[in-house]
Amino acid sequence: MTTLTDTPEATRPTSGTTPSVEAARLRTAELEARIAGDPSGFRVLTGDRPTGALHLGHLLGTLANRVRLQQAGVELFLVLADYQVATDRDDVGDLPATVREVLLDYLAAGIDPGRTTVFTHSAVPALNQLLLPFLSLVTVAELERNPTVKAEAADAERRQGRGMSGLLFTYPVHQAADILFCHGNLVPVGQDQLPHLEITRAVARRFNQRYSAARPYFPEPEALLAPSPTVLGNDGAKMAKSRGNALELRATEDETVAFVRRSRTDAERRITYEPERRPGVANLLVLGSHFAGVTPEALAEEVGSAGAGRLKQVVTESLVEGLRPLRARRRSLASAGDEHLREVLAGGNARANEIADRTLDDVLELMGMRY
Incomplete structure (x- = not known):
């Protein structure tokens, strides 16, 4: 025993x-x-x-x-x-x-x-x-x-x-x-x-x-x-494959760009991290900050009054660069x-x-x- x-x-x-x-x-x-x-x-x-x-x-x-x-x-x-x-x-x-x-x-x-x-x-x-x-x-x-x-x-x-x-x-x-x-x-x-x-x-x-x-x-x-954290899809609901709102880890860079572009934000110009009041903006800040190695609050301060367009640009760059090594390893493993x-x-x-x-x-x- x-x-x-x-x-x-x-x-x-x-x-x-x-x-x-x-x-x-x-x-x-x-x-x-x-x-x-x-x-x-x-x-x-x-x-x-x-x-x-x-x-x-x-x-x-x-x-x-x-x-x-x-x-x-x-x-x-x-x-x-x-x-x-x-x-x-x-x-x-x-x-x-x-x-x-x-x-x-x-x-x-x-x-x-x-x-x-x-x-x-x-x-x-x-x-x-x-x-x-x-x-x-x-x-x-x-x-x-x-x-x-x-x-x-x-x-x-x-x-x-x-x-x-x-x-x-x-x-x-x-x-x-x-x-x-x-x-x-x-x-x-x-x-x-x-x-x-x-x-x-x-x-x-x-x-x-x-x-x-x-x-x-x-x-x-x-x-x-x-x-x-609860990660939202680009429709504002919880990310799930069954909803068709998810960004798969195996997705291409073009698909990543499209995912961020379609993600919901709001009409306020200044970017702030307020998950309850501004869930779409907060979600993008969470995604971007994870790969940038900063807090969501710090990323919000960096974007400041540049608006949702600039926020999406920053998050897209962060996701593309942050996921690039993972996706390269995945392609190598799959091709082997x-x-x-x-x-x-x-x-x-x-x-x-x-x-x-x-x-x-x-x-x-x-x-x-x-x-």
Whole structure:
């Protein structure tokens, strides 16, 4: 059986309830300080549903932060949650092609398969088998109250006119399996996802209490509030491939120019960073400042009274120059053929399977199911 010393020291369990946003921010500052001092005690699980190539919102919202954690020395597991593509849609599309595009985006953005384990749900049977005992540890009422489940179910009803699937209903428990199979102890989240992570913490806590009270087996992972701004598309709504308002990372420079040109602003001449009052202008400032390496406020001051035209010119230049290295790496990887991509995924799947098999063996032994 795997012992606690086989996983990083910081994966040892903690206890508690869902923190307030302010408490989570304070704890995140403490965790960031610990990462800076010694990243070896942390294991992060995060990932994406492969529903399409990644766009600018993914880069600013999650991907850049993952690369930052990797570069800091944190052990990172990155799941391509292909099973979850079927949670709210009848047609999953060409998954192999989509996984290829997402993997190209990962590598081009700086994900290093030598330091980060990239794997797919469907290739790790033992991970998914953990869903069964974990489901026994939560109630239907708890899942019904989960804000992510409710929001996704409403979206599925609006877009496809169908009820919530069983897979979507149990999604938070499947996520718990994703995190706990590798004894992940740190999960980058936005503040709206704090209740979602509490399902994973509850599963870990209840499993320990029921089957391993003397020596808790699973950690209760903590939230790392990520600097994940909501990036708007050029129509003023949240950037999403399904809305047709996104700038994909693989887009050309001409497409980047066109995206910024079509982005909404307002009639005020002086440029200021006021996200609530001027969301379109603020969004452009966020995009431009990210690649320029300055704050949105500083970029607004630089443009000053030159107006929206000058702002779009500055942001276009910033995006084109900032994305040029990523796009060059992506083109190089894509032109080299798929053998390297297959090797990356095969290596990640093999490591994930090794860890998941060991965890499932431990779980079965703790539950008295070794025959």
